[in-house]
Amino acid sequence: MKSLNLVGAFFCANFERYQEMKLPQYIQSYFGISDTDVNKVVELFEETTLNKGDYYVKAGHYCNQLSFIQEGFIRVWSETPTKEITQWISTPGYFITDLSSLIFKTTARWNLQALTDCKLYTIKQERYNQINHLVDNWDELEKLFIAKCFLTLEDRVFSQISMTAEERYQQLFELNPGLFNQVPLQYLASMLGMSPETFSRIRAKS
Numbered sequence: 001m002k003s004l005n006l007v008g009a010f011f012c013a014n015f016e017r018y019q020e021m022k023l024p025q026y027i028q029s030y031f032g033i034s035d036t037d038v039n040k041v042v043e044l045f046e047e048t049t050l051n052k053g054d055y056y057v058k059a060g061h062y063c064n065q066l067s068f069i070q071e072g073f074i075r076v077w078s079e080t081p082t083k084e085i086t087q088w089i090s091t092p093g094y095f096i097t098d099l100s101s102l103i104f105k106t107t108a109r110w111n112l113q114a115l116t117d118c119k120l121y122t123i124k125q126e127r128y129n130q131i132n133h134l135v136d137n138w139d140e141l142e143k144l145f146i147a148k149c150f151l152t153l154e155d156r157v158f159s160q161i162s163m164t165a166e167e168r169y170q171q172l173f174e175l176n177p178g179l180f181n182q183v184p185l186q187y188l189a190s191m192l193g194m195s196p197e198t199f200s201r202i203r204a205k206s
Helices: 015-019 023-031 035-042 099-104 138-162 165-175 185-191 196-205
Strands: 046-050 055-057 065-071 074-079 084-090 111-114 118-124
Touching (some): 023 035, 023 065, 023 138, 074 185, 084 185, 165 196, 185 196
Antiparallel strands (some): 046 118, 055 111, 074 084
16 A cells, blocks of 8 residues: 555554554554454454565566565565665665555556565555455545545655754654664665765665
């Protein structure tokens, strides 16, 4: 559910709290629906795995699923004629998908690739479409879901244009220091909009 390319990574001040959540708790916290409705939705998901290096979806292909990451890291990236660009690193406790492809049936612009072995809870497009018949006011809740995705994107754009490289580095480190030990640093540098050399220089001073 991100061009739009909102890739389902929800960055917020409660980052660590969400990382610890399981799928039912996340759905209830994020959508505010009853325990009964949560159980109905959770039953539509199935446990899946993604091996390190495998693709959740490749650019140019259609994305017909939405997944909750229970374990592992998924890199969202694209390739230009001169370099690869990391748009996001999706982490445990968050949803992952290509929102534009899932909702609007367009091809994905981004590659979503596992950086580690991943354990996911996945709902396919057909089952996702059933939620509207199971949960009252789902149309409104889905609009809220998409609106929050846009707010996340807006916050990221604002940080890119208003914060220094040092401030962006520090913000990410404070929100999720574990990434710095588990994700190749050149990917984090790209995600933060800086060169690996600049990233290394800031890291050495921190």
